[in-house]
Structure formats: structure tokens, C-alpha cells
Amino acid sequence: MVRIFATLAVLVVSNPTASEASLAPVRLTVVAETTVTRSFIAETLAEAGAIWREAGIRIEWQRAAAASDLPDDLIVTLERVGSSPADGVAPLGWIRFADADSPEPHIHLSLANVEQLMDRTAGLHDKPDVMRDVLLSRALGRALAHELGHYLLRSRAHAERGLMRATRPSSDFFAPERNRFALLPDDRRWLAEHLRCAND
Numbered sequence: 001m002v003r004i005f006a007t008l009a010v011l012v013v014s015n016p017t018a019s020e021a022s023l024a025p026v027r028l029t030v031v032a033e034t035t036v037t038r039s040f041i042a043e044t045l046a047e048a049g050a051i052w053r054e055a056g057i058r059i060e061w062q063r064a065a066a067a068s069d070l071p072d073d074l075i076v077t078l079e080r081v082g083s084s085p086a087d088g089v090a091p092l093g094w095i096r097f098a099d100a101d102s103p104e105p106h107i108h109l110s111l112a113n114v115e116q117l118m119d120r121t122a123g124l125h126d127k128p129d130v131m132r133d134v135l136l137s138r139a140l141g142r143a144l145a146h147e148l149g150h151y152l153l154r155s156r157a158h159a160e161r162g163l164m165r166a167t168r169p170s171s172d173f174f175a176p177e178r179n180r181f182a183l184l185p186d187d188r189r190w191l192a193e194h195l196r197c198a199n200d
Helices: 036-055 112-121 127-152 170-174 185-199
Strands: 004-011 028-030 059-063 076-079 091-099 101-108 167-169
Touching: 028 036, 036 059, 036 127, 076 112, 076 127, 091 112, 091 127, 101 112, 101 127, 112 127, 112 170, 127 170, 127 185, 167 170
Parallel strands: 004 167, 028 059, 028 076, 076 101
Antiparallel strands: 004 091, 091 101
């Protein structure tokens, strides 16, 4: 089987309207080490949910207590693995494709890479622990929203701006405002049409 990767990378450098569509919720099962708190996962999912709510999508989630609890639908794994690429570009999240328009129902998020990104971003590396968790969950939530875009749009394509932009300044991930992560109008229309048809 050919495996195609769609990844969200970050480049380290020092108001959308609501959708008319009311669509079925996206249900996620989250897999994470026991050291990752439920509140951290909740903040991560809340950030992703806020981005997708503008497109008429609601996210519902549960945490898997054991491998036997994993469902057949979408799984999100928060991983400790990471890398330190020499070019300064590291994936915060990724999803595999079985073929051009068939995403596998498994999104990966890298806790290690988002921590490294924060430590390399000017003004953020010495934040107190409470603020670090806020910023880390915010960045991971935005990375998750991007990977959900690949999954829901059934495409590994990227855009020059908006949610599906591939490479962006690190400040976008940590900034209080999330307007740079809006889903573009063409993608919103495609999503509304296809998901509405799937729900009929």
C-alpha cells in the first residue's frame, strides 16, 4: 500500500463568517500518555473546535482508557516523539493517506516538536509552567485543526493562506488571535456540500 503523508510544518521566525451548514459532529478518540492531563487535552481540543466551529463543524471527543477502547472512527494520538531538523522546520502534526483522496483515520500530534518550537521562539522559552501549558495546547489545537482539514477535505493539498497553509511563522501558533487559521471560502463550500450529502 502506498502511504502519502500530509504534514503541518512550522518555520521558526522571530473575521470569517459562520458557515450556513449545520453538520454532524466530528467524533475523536484521543490517545495520550497518562502524564498528559485531561485538562491539557481539553484545551487542545477546544482550540481546534473553536476554529472548526466557524465552518459549522462541532468536535466531540473522548479519551481512550485502553487500546481495546479504540473505535473505528477518527483517532488522535498525542506523541512524545519529536525531531530537531537542521533547517528549522518540524512537523507539529501529520496524517497519512492510503492514496490521493483517502486519509487514514489517525492524526498524530508531536508534543516534543511543539515544546521545541516554543523554546526556539523569542520571548516564549522562559514562560512559567502554567502559561507554557496554555501556549502549548493552543499551538497543538491549531495543528490538530489543520490535520482535520486534510481529513475532512480528503485532500493532502495545502493553501497559500488560512487554515490549510503548510508552513507559517511560529508566532501564528502562539498568538492570542486565531484569524490566520480560518478555513477559506472554497473549502467551506466544498465541505458543506459533501458533508451534507453524506449526512442525507
